Amino acid sequence: MxxxxxxxxxxxxxxxxxxxxxxxxxxxxxxxxxxxxxxxxxxxxxxxxxxxxxxxxxxxxxxxxxxxxxxxxxxxxxxxxxxxxxxxxxxxxxxxxxxxxxxxxxxxxxxxxxxxxxxxxxxxxxxxxxxxxxxxxxxxxxxxxxxxxxxxxxxxxxxxxxxxxxxxxxxxxxxxxxxxxxxxxxxxxxxxxxxxxxxxxxxxxxxxxxxxxxxxxxxxxxxxxxxxxxxGGKDPGYVMEDADLDAAVATLIDAAMFNSGQCCCGIERIYVHESLFDAFVEKAVALVEDYRLGNPLEETTDIGPMAHVRFAAEVRAQIDEAVAAGATAHITTKPQDDGGAYLTPQILTGVNHGMRVMRDESFGPVVGIMPVADDAEAIRLMNDSPFGLTASLWTADLARAEHIGDRLQTGTVFMNRADYLDPALCWTGCKDxxxxxxxxxxxxxxxxxxxxxxxxxxxx
The missing domain is CATH 3.40.605.10 (Aldehyde Dehydrogenase; Chain A, domain 1)
Structure with missing residues (x-):
């Protein structure tokens, strides 16, 4: 048997x-x-x-x-x-x-x-x-x-x-x-x-x-x-000062939260040029606050439970550890959050790479957002990971995106897109x-x- x-x-x-x-x-x-x-x-x-x-x-x-x-x-x-x-x-x-x-x-x-x-x-x-x-x-x-x-x-x-x-x-x-x-x-x-x-x-x-x-x-x-x-993956997004802010927020937050964050190439960390940081966070929080957590069989539900209670427990642990270490959680706990598989999607600021939520794979509906001063800082942070699947760059400058992309340790570089698999391109990764x-x-x-x-x- x-x-x-x-x-x-x-x-x-x-x-x-x-x-x-x-x-x-x-x-x-x-x-x-x-x-x-x-x-x-x-x-x-x-x-x-x-x-x-x-x-x-x-x-x-x-x-x-x-x-x-x-x-x-x-x-x-x-x-x-x-x-x-x-x-x-x-x-x-x-x-x-x-x-x-x-x-x-x-x-x-x-x-x-x-x-x-x-x-x-x-x-x-x-x-x-x-x-x-x-x-x-x-x-x-x-x-x-x-x-x-x-x-x-x-x-x-x-x-x-x-x-x-x-x-x-x-x-x-x-x-x-x-x-x-x-x-x-x-x-x-x-x-x-x-x-x-x-x-x-x-x-x-x-x-x-x-x-x-x-x-x-x-x-x-x-x-x-x-x-x-x-x-595994810990895919980053980088929003430059010349980015279309509304498009960047809508796409990156969807890429972080869709399927309850359980996406191979989902966005798990976002770096935003300091000139756009406050506006980005404000728009992102408003978007996620409006999500409807609930039974996935109901047509009104935007975000369902995580696939298993143990997956949700790991995400909760990463969030709690980050908040205890000084991070700010921006999303109010939703009534449908049962402490089990149904988990409130969360946006964190005040995060750093000493926190597991910015280092370990989360594979859940949480994203940490950090301000950066320039491309050099963003490249360093994006590469500061044991993983390398995709990276999402937001800018109006194609040459700049290509220049940054050449310096990233990743399998796929997106410009003004995220969380997508183009079957004409090789789906591959590097590092872990x-x-x-x-x-x-x-x-x-x-x-x-x-x-x-x-x-x-x-x-x-």
Whole structure:
């Protein structure tokens, strides 16, 4: 018998779904089935694989009326936002669109008697370990290009979003992707590590915590299994003196608070030029004070509960520690704040980098705001972090943004935008945020390996 995984709904603390994990032997069999099926799948024409993946994406869209309230029950996102299908489809369709180009042979020469080229060939079996915060969009980042490239995929989803993998597998199977080629699996941590150590997979794509990423790397040590790891983040925003103040407030505060702050590239710290600092804070506080915290199944709710009580407890601890150390909390506790998963979104000033709220990943609805004197101070503070996923720069000067961006230790630089994933660009990070990259042409390169051909005709 396997371990029972339970999704505890943040709405009311009840068990929303539960599933049994596979035993190690059963998990090995699933991986072996995937390996056998992969060879036939990779032999199919690329366009056929593209078409079936696109049909699977469309089939997920047909389930959206069921998926949206299901997500609210599992991880607390308000139904008013309509789920994730827009981003899910945008990413999947873009990867389908560029597949022919991204996977094309690199021809070196095709002369009389000698042909030289480099192919992109699938790794084999790819394990995708997906997170709960954007469970469909984060999964499709790897699932779509991995399948299109000719890999078979095992999808292991987070316990908090237990039903997402089942929904995706159901849709893709109905669209003609063979069941053994795309399998949803329920695995405990120990079995996952055991399979990685046994080289059950040729590639692992993981999105989650730094500690979990380290565990997977340790499991893979000596196996030479390829890995892409998107781990923690503490993304900064910098508002310069020439910024559009209203646009900067609206975008950065939304990026800090949307999805109850549970966004991989959410803004967790903001640096504002001292000439705009007071006005920025005043507008930001007014915006957040107007948020309606409540049951995510109600259309009037702007911000729902955090996905789990323990996540909210960590954010509360960071806020309380900062206030005890001299920070000012600007948002009055909302009546719906129950001391559990329902947490008042908070803006802090008087913060510094000695406080955990400005150093550790919060992954919740809190943001610290600091004044800065100039670009040099802002760059120093933005780089003063163990993480490096995105940075958001607010200015009217493109050249200035590029100059600052070149000095930032980050995976993506935004100008006058935040908390967005452009599928044409590589989604990547540095430092403790991890390594590798998904989406774009580079995403295909990470999900395949190069194979060289030197074909010389026999001499006369």
């Amino acid at each position: 396997g371990q029972t995984l339970q999704c505890i709904s943040p709405i009311d603390g009840t068990v929303f779904a539960e599933r049994l994990t596979l035993s190690p032997d059963a998990a090995r069999q699933v991986a072996q089935q995937a390996r056998k099926a992969q060879l036939e799948w990779a032999a199919r024409p690329l366009q056929e694989r593209i078409d079936r993946v696109l049909a699977g994406i469309a089939a997920v869209g047909e389930m959206n009326d069921v998926i949206v309230p299901e997500l609210a029950h599992m991880m607390g996102r308000p139904v008013r936002y309509g789920g994730e299908f827009g981003g899910f489809e945008e990413r999947g369709r873009h990867m389908a669109k560029i597949a022919q180009q991204a996977l094309a042979d690199i021809m070196i020469s095709d002369d009389a008697g000698l042909k030289r080229y480099i192919k992109r060939v699938p790794h084999g079996v790819v394990l995708v370990v997906a997170p709960w915060n954007y469970p469909y969009m984060t999964a499709i980042n790897s699932v779509a290009p991995a399948l299109i490239a000719g890999n078979s995929v095992l999808l292991k989803h987070a316990t908090q979003t237990l039903l997402v993998g089942e929904r995706m597998a159901q849709a893709f199977h109905a669209a003609g992707v063979p069941e053994a080629v795309f399998q949803n699996v329920f695995l405990d941590h120990a079995t996952t590590s055991t399979l990685i150590a046994e080289r059950a997979f040729e590639f692992v794509n993981f999105t989650g915590s730094v500690n979990a990423g380290r565990t997977l790397e340790q499991a893979a040590a000596g196996t030479f299994t390829g890995m892409a790891l998107e781990l 945020t991890g390594r590798g990259g998904s989406l774009s042409v580079i995403g295909y390169h990470n999900l395949t390996r190069p194979k060289s051909y030197y074909l010389k005709a026999p001499s006369d």
